[in-house]
Amino acid sequence: MDRVHLTPPPAADVAERADALAVAPLLNCLLREVAEPHEGSGPHGGSGRRREYRLPGSGRLLRVRGERRPAEPEVHAAGAWQRIGHTELVKLVADELRRHTGTSNHELPAEMIDSRDAVAALLTARARAVPPDDLYLRSEQSLLTGHPYHPAPKARGGGPVAAWLPYAPEAYARFPLTLLGLREDAVVEEGDTSALDALGEAPPGYRLLPAHPWQLDLADLAPAFADGRLIRLGTTACDAWPTAAIRTLYVPEPDLFLKFSLDVRITNDIRRLWRHDLLKLRRTDAAATAAFATGRAAWLSDRGYRTAGFAFEELAVLVRDGFHDRLLPGTTPLLAAALVEGFEGSPLDGTADPAAWWEAYLGAVVPPALAAFAEHGVVLEAHLQNTLIAVDGDGTPVQALFRDAEGVKLVPDVTRPAGWERLVYCLVVNHLVEVAGALAERHPPLDPWPAVRRELARHDLPEIAGLLTAPTLPGKTNLLLRWTNADGADARYLPLPNPLART
Structure with a gap:
């Protein structure tokens, strides 16, 4: 790992940032899988930029700031809102899940803490390391938060930092x-x-x-x-x-x-x-x-x-x-997940025409994934970490590259409806929803969903009409999956509001 002599960040700054990075995906899981939106009044309501939720197992009220990456969780107790950090949030989530599921799990809370501590170690190491000059490698090694809907996305098995840090992409290893x-x-x-x-x-x-x-x-x-x-x-x-x-x-x-x-x-x-x-x-x-x-x-x-x-x-x-002759001439591959998390040199930040950039992105990614399914019965695991997007010299998406045969499913090994549900989750929920959110956050006037509807409507699949009108989309329940110790390949979905149906 290349290093330069830099002053390490103060421990307090590292701890605060590690807490924030670890809180966001854990809150996303809790709010998606367990919590219920709450419209309060009096001391519980009128929270302005904050959103309130009721935790059904305990009846406690929780409020957070932000939407895509929720932050600053507060619990209402003794007549007032009280801020809680990552450690307190882990305890709250564990208690809620015990009530919600009727089962206990001692491993997952430890993984949540391990994930947060791993982020702290990565932040410290990253401050002293040199990021890759190569834009592709920089994108692959940019994910400090990781999966935005997993309760412990950066856990490393609970082992000592010295055992895994020399091999950590997030530390530019x-x-x-x-x-x-x-x-x-x-x-x-x-x-x-x-x-x-x-x-x-x-x-x-x-x-x-x-x-x-x-x-x-x-x-x-x-x-x-x-x-x-x-x-x-x-x-x-x-x-x-x-x-x-x-x-x-x-x-x-x-x-x-x-x-x-x-x-x-x-x-x-x-x-x-x-x-x-x-x-x-x-x-x-x-x-x-x-x-x-x-x-x-x-x-x-x-x-x-x-x-x-x-x-x-x-x-x-x-x-x-590798890339060999697969890349179009003059293009640079980038990890799709890095576009969501952000990295120096990301075309998402530099585009002067976000609407055109988004249409180009959709035109590169969506047609081949749908064609593989419709014409070959191949269900790509086309989520953010398995998709690379090649951009031209102006940063415009021109080509998609997909990877990881281990995650591919084939029809009829799985039924067509099951394959379609998996594709919708990976491609739309895990992938397009996240890139759309990141783009809209950087370019607030943009509404990304009409372009997604137009792109999907171009394809003659019998499932498309239902996708465009269904009130919900399938969302994977990583928190409940891990709490109940289900097999990682045993995907379980819950309904999420479909942004395509609202456009």
Whole structure:
């Protein structure tokens, strides 16, 4: 991690900002999934710029400032509004969820605190680090808040900061990969993994296996090193850059993405490359590749994986295409999630014509996602972290690039209605709603929703009419999902007001 000699921010400033960054997504979850809007009077009402809610389990009243990123929570008690910080909010949320669900959970409150403390560590480290000059890498490493509707978006498994900070994209990390030699009789691979062999040189009888150094600290591989199934071969000559996905790294020199296992819970899941996902990877990726065989948009193929038979999930590495010739000439890819959170050089801030910029964005992102579904039965996980938007020299969106075959669903493996619901959540609720909100916040006169309606109405899918008129959209319940310890892939939705129906 490159560092410069800067004066670190005062601890009080770091603590205050970390609290604010951690409070916003936790409040978003609570207000979306549990709280009820409250129209009060007297001491409870007339709060001006603040919005009031009733917590049904306890009957307590809560008010917040702001909408997209709520802040400054206050609880009404003893006849007055009392400000609460992140720690108090965690206690309030835990108590409310116990009442609301009738179940207890001791892990999630600890994750919420861990997430807030991770943000504080990232803020301190970031103040002393140099952001990437490359605009794409800067966008991938910009997410200090992370998922805006997850109660603990920055939790890192509760481990010590020193264990994970050297590998944190939010702290502008870059580092060489550890190179292992894997004895040939233990190699398991599928697809095209030839790019791995160019990262170094393995001795006779061994194949090259790059590894994430953090995962090596987490996995017990001592027996394999002791009997020679694994040997250490040093590190790569070039650095890898962790992307927003943390365990997916970009290696610029060979223009290659590598995705690793991490035995750490990040948001809803332990981030392993699970055997069942790897075994269906080729079929899923082939379907997505076919869906993007023509047209302007691009698919970054998960072309193959290599691992050890004795540590199938722990040592798996997935090979993903880089940009190569997939980008339109003269364009720069940017992470869609970074447009929402903001970063230096974001075209969202610099555009002189936000309405035209938005129409260009919709024209790049929406048609290929709908065509993949309608014509190929491919349900992209087209959320903010799986979508890249390529912009031209003026910052105008001209091309979308999608990634992550692990999150893709295929019809008829899932029913068409279930696939459509997932696509609407990922593409509209998780993605377009957030970019629209960020754009409108920066350019207040803009109403982004008529343009979304026009773009959707252009496509001849039987589901579109219902999407444009339905009173609600599906919203994922990450807070309740984690509180009830449901599987992260077991998406549960609740109805949210549909902005398309109000336009």
